[in-house]
Amino acid sequence: MRIDVVSIFPDYLAPLDLSLIGKARRDGLLDIRVHDLRVFTHDRHRTVDDTPYGGGAGMVMKPEPWGEALDALATQGDPRPVLIVPGPGGEPLTQRTARELADREWLVFACGRYEGIDERVYEHAADRMDVRVVSLGDYVLNGGEVAALAIIEAVARLLPGVIGNAASLDEESHEDGLLEYPVYTKPAQWQGRAVPDVLLSGDHGAIARWRREQQLHRTARRRPDLLHASAAADPDDLALVPAGPGDVGELLTLTHACWLTTGIENDTLQIPAQHETYESLAASLQITSTYVVRSHGRLVASARGRLDGDAWEIERVMVAPDLRGRGLGQWLLEQIEAQAPAEATAYSLFTGERSLGPLRMYRRAGYRRAGQGPFGRTVRLRKPRA
Template sequence: MRIDIVTLFPELCDSFLSASILGRARAKNLFEAHCHQIRDYTTNKQKQTDDYPYGGGCGMVLYAQPIADCLRAVQQQCADQGRRKPHVVFLTAAGQPYNEETAKRLAEYDALTLVCGHYEGIDQRVIDAFGDEEISIGDYVLTGGELASLVVADSVLRLQPGVLAEEKGYQDESYWDGLLEYPQYTRPEVWEGRPVPPVLLTGDHQKIDAWRGQQSRTRTRLRRPDLYEQWCDTHPLTPGSWKRNERAALVRTEDQLNAAARVYSESWQQSHQEVCTPEFLAEHTPEAMRQRLDADREAGWAFYLHSTARTPDAIVGVCHKTGEIGRLYVAPAAQNKGIGAKLLEFARKKLPEHPHPTLTVLNTNTRALAFYRRMGWRPTGVEAVYGSDKEAGSAVYCQELKLRYEAQ
């Protein structure tokens, strides 16, 4: 790839492209970079590049002519190399917001030219004549486009083959798959009394990947809810096929009810441990959950117990009166095996008279929220609010969200 930067400060840009990872890649000819001084293309003796804006106002505006002549020179250089006409990007405050998807798209060009604005901007006529697009790196104003151009250059060039040691170096990072990256740790194992999360020391890569995925979802939901919702919407989850040793049976007998209560208790305590006090969690014993199941059945709910190799490991409930699905819990030992997705789809199909069934989930349960959204469920409102000042046993403020099935 060839990248050109049209700027009033080529030394600044060139020094950045010659340092660190990009500098080493540039020395290996993994990409070609050129920084062009706009003043070299002026036609006046003073090497003036700007003037007062027509219509009045403060500040100065960059001339169209020197930028245009510089771009023509870059085009000719690319043609002499047998390259296609470069894709020209103007870095302006009025440009489209920049993100990783844009970086991926720009990384596909054989030649990319970045034009740095300055002062009050660039004469619009040269942008209209040469620009393929305008980009802004954020909702704030810089004194010049150099920093913006280097941000774009860095994010694009690091995607070029060989620039990073391995492709996984950028595919696991923030924004690549729509989520923020999980937290990272290195030696020592304990720093100033702060230990590394134990799961990272287990050597169990399946558990580590699950932990990292959860951390990424939590970070994204809390810090960038817009990205979180987009990720869920663009990563639909399709239930896998049922295995021969799997079955879901309607709960009828005492043994089935007790087994369902055990799964319910164990999974409920796990999913609520961050929002409830230890004392309150301890109250949710299998016996207590059996009472809840009995009360729900009297109110019209039907429950199904999922088993794998005859071992009960998940439950789900449906209410034909209201079109609700609830009590979807998978035993901790059986999680991350696709059972929840299969059981949710199973329950939904048990309610053919309700094309848009509903369910509820705590907003703090980011794993469940991502799961439901990927299965086609969307929030419709707040069912209840919990907090230490509202209900005994609640350790933090949280909301119980109502979700509705919207997928076709």
């Protein structure tokens, strides 16, 4: 990935040479270039700001140096870059945003100062860049450099090879919409405080359940705004129940919504669920064990299973698109696994090879790749039954 940063204080970006980001630069995984905006001025004072039209306190960054700087960068590469302008008036930085940006080849950061950058710069840049104003939170900083450092670290650590153990990214805060569970290391006893017994038990199922409960409790206590009545995945509020004829209409809507997204991610129209009809879906209830989840009357999730040899074949694990990223998918997977008949010795499923969110969720749950899926651009995953 290439990253360019434009600032009137280029020395502010020196921390990009430290820690894992600095190592990634030295290893050639990141091409980070820092530019001094004042190079693009033409007066002896190297002026980058002026008074605002309409009056008011403070100064505004002039359009001329910014226009020249961004024009110079736009001619240096083929991929259309994303121009990120850190500012309190932008979209909030989330883990989802970081993952979106990590999929791009080239990011350009425009670090504003004073009262901000002349608005015409955004319009000018949009001709050759995808412009995004991104905020770290509901507060104001002196300039965009601190925010640029934070955004670059949030994005760069997601790139292959930057973090030594890529699996460590799977269970972090916000990866499934919840905060991370508490973590412990040796010694088991410290200053009269003990590590929870369940973490010493060796029972991986019990550990997974404990961690899930801790995620919910911590999120409810520290960030209740992240929880949703339909997405907390609390067994006291949600239940997996067999689907009936009365569910077919809503189930068809959910199916098309979910598999349209999968088709776009994987650039394919070969997925049978994309072509499901009311009649074919109603008929499938007779040959598969199909389950639905409702919240406040709304059908929000569904999954189905069938025994195929010694494996419980899990199909169509679906969560309403507006409720994704909040942990409901992981809970749903656990519930459909629990429906497996006694003779099943393994769980099996397939998903799109480019469906990064589902692939992360299945990997966290213990599934591993077991070959190609039943049709184009899908992969088969399998997990032994405990």
